[in-house]
Amino acid sequence: MQKTIERIAGDSEGVAYEFPVFRFGGTDKAAPSAYLQAALHAGELPGVVAIDALMPMLARAEAEGRIKGAITVVPWANPIGRAQYHFGEHQGRFNLGTRTNFNRAFPLLAAPDAKLLADVSLGGADRRLKKRVELSLGNDIVLDLHCDDEGLPYIYIHTSLWPHMADCAAAMGIDAVLLWREDSSGTFEGASIMPYQNVPASVARFDRRVATTVEYRGMLDVDSGLAASDAAGLYRLLVTRGVIQDPSVPKPSSFSGAVVPLENIEMMPSPKAGAILYDVKPGDRVNKGDRLATIVHAPGEAGGRTEVFAPQSGFILTRRSRRIIRAGEDLLKFAGDKRSADARSGTLED
Numbered sequence: 001m002q003k004t005i006e007r008i009a010g011d012s013e014g015v016a017y018e019f020p021v022f023r024f025g026g027t028d029k030a031a032p033s034a035y036l037q038a039a040l041h042a043g044e045l046p047g048v049v050a051i052d053a054l055m056p057m058l059a060r061a062e063a064e065g066r067i068k069g070a071i072t073v074v075p076w077a078n079p080i081g082r083a084q085y086h087f088g089e090h091q092g093r094f095n096l097g098t099r100t101n102f103n104r105a106f107p108l109l110a111a112p113d114a115k116l117l118a119d120v121s122l123g124g125a126d127r128r129l130k131k132r133v134e135l136s137l138g139n140d141i142v143l144d145l146h147c148d149d150e151g152l153p154y155i156y157i158h159t160s161l162w163p164h165m166a167d168c169a170a171a172m173g174i175d176a177v178l179l180w181r182e183d184s185s186g187t188f189e190g191a192s193i194m195p196y197q198n199v200p201a202s203v204a205r206f207d208r209r210v211a212t213t214v215e216y217r218g219m220l221d222v223d224s225g226l227a228a229s230d231a232a233g234l235y236r237l238l239v240t241r242g243v244i245q246d247p248s249v250p251k252p253s254s255f256s257g258a259v260v261p262l263e264n265i266e267m268m269p270s271p272k273a274g275a276i277l278y279d280v281k282p283g284d285r286v287n288k289g290d291r292l293a294t295i296v297h298a299p300g301e302a303g304g305r306t307e308v309f310a311p312q313s314g315f316i317l318t319r320r321s322r323r324i325i326r327a328g329e330d331l332l333k334f335a336g337d338k339r340s341a342d343a344r345s346g347t348l349e350d
């Protein structure tokens with residue numbers, strides 16, 4: 001394993017950002033290569049500790065000569081966001097200087113060729129960081145580890161990779177897959193899969209390609225037991241796809257979780273600003289008309305509570321971790337059995 005340091009120049013003299021990159025060489029050129037990163041949204045740490053638990057497994061596989069395809073690991077993908085504190089609170093989702101989401105505005109290339117990336121030497125530190133997508137370009141397997149507010153473990157998959165990636169979903173042991181089609185905002189996952197949409201099938205090779213945003217539950221689910229089981233899931237995926245050889249790992253059984261088109265997700269914008277009293281938690285199954293939450297907007301007053309009901313049947317994928325809400329902000333990711341009347345294309349959130 002080799003460790004190198006990526007350096008991102010800051011926007012003023014005397015400021016620079018660094019993050020480590022770990023590379024394991026593969027012994028078989030024909031084997032798929034893999035790229036894993038965590039904490040692109042810099043405060044989302046379940047993936048960071050999963051990688052911490054995975055690294056000794058990779059080191060052991062390397063020592064035993066079982067790493068077939070090259071593996072690149074970036075445990076902290078966003079040193080700019082990692083350093084952002086605003087009035088004592090960490091802010092890892094948006095760049096405070098540009099207001100741009102750290103997982104948006106990645107270049108969506110016409111082909112998977114790093115030479116097509118624009119020169120960003122004068123584009124600002126945020127764009128220089130995003131050009132580091134070149135570390136992942138060309139890998140057969142690209143895993144971007146995130147988490148939600150409070151939620152089940154789930155992953156996003158572009159429709160071109162489904163159902164080929166069902167083995168990966170099963171190997172990782174996640175509960176749900178969200179299938180998406182369009183990326184108009186340049187997510188890291190979009191930058192990883194959209195360049196393959198209009199290239200010859202011999203290059204695209206969707207049967208062996210993996211690109212996914214992994215949502216490892218919620219912000220507070222940073223825990224050594226979950227880290228170990230998530231690391232085991234990542235390891236199983238790498239074995240299943242032939243990056244690592246390990247006969248002790250059984251083939252995953254078929255994926256038994258939910259498969260939900262993105263247009264079925266109800267985001268449930270709150271009708272009022274106030275305090276949320278949830279009736280449901282991630283994993284709950286509900287029927288049309290069941291109460292999901294009550295918003296207390298005028299405490300103690302007649303008419304000061306507003307109830308929110310399920311617009312269709314389905315299950316709760318995520319909810320907010322904070323209980324204060326403004327009118328129009330989203331209460332839940334509710335996975336409906338049918339298309340949502342409020343269906344959103346592209347990304348679900350800012």
Ligand SMILES: [Zn+2]
Nearest residue numbers: 041044146147
């Ligand atoms: Zn995220």
